[in-house]
Amino acid sequence: MNISLRRGERIFINGAVLRVDRKVCLELLNDVTFLLENHVMQAESATTPLKRLYFVIQAMLMSPNDCEAALQLCREMFVSLSSNALDPRIMEGLRAAVRHIEDKRMFDALKVVRGLFPIEEQLTTTAEAENAREVA
Template sequence: MKSSFKIFLKANERIFINGAVLRVDRKVSLELLNDVQFLLENHVLQAEDASTPLRQLYFIVQVMVMSPSDKETALPLFRESLPALINTFSDQTILSDLKHVDRLVREERYYEALKTIRGLYDIEAEILGNNPPSAGLMDNEPRLKAVGG
């Protein structure tokens, strides 16, 4: 069964499809008729904004979508980062969703993995910003360094 996905873009908006960057000159709708890896411009995370553990994981997965030739470099980094995050967080929603992200990445369903990670940002912000570390993050685990350059 073929999957279909309809995307609406504004004038001058970009979309990244299988590593290619497309910019539209006017408002347009695209219907993707088969499985492709894509990322909408407003979901692109800049390296300097990968400042929390989940945003760093997002950035790693994002590299797999935007630069398929770098996938072989990014995948081992993902495989190192994910267990560290699972061992760091104690919040059950985050842990469950990280395991789901792992499955999605193994299935090369990167868009869904990125969407799942984005959905955890508010929980992570609450853990890191509004509560003491022990509320959702173990005190003895190191923070991950920012990825990219």
């Protein structure tokens, strides 16, 4: 797999953080767990339930040797989200993310959860609009 990075960009590979000082192309010759900097969510951006879940899964991906506490928190979040999620698209996405985590495919779990963000935003916007109408 080839990955192109720009000057100053970071990549997280198997828990290590690498920053390049010039434009570079990396060729990964074996199976590694990596995360590009533009997919890394900062703590202050984890403002919704699904974004908080993404942040926890991200922590497991970035620190694969030290993820027991994050895995336990992730399990608790799945239970909470599953009991509160009424949208079948979110439920199916959560089930897929759980399968990926069980298979230790954290990046695939992140992709699934990131794909649910627009649905969560749409549901939140709709709920806020309904609440505003009820108040008015």
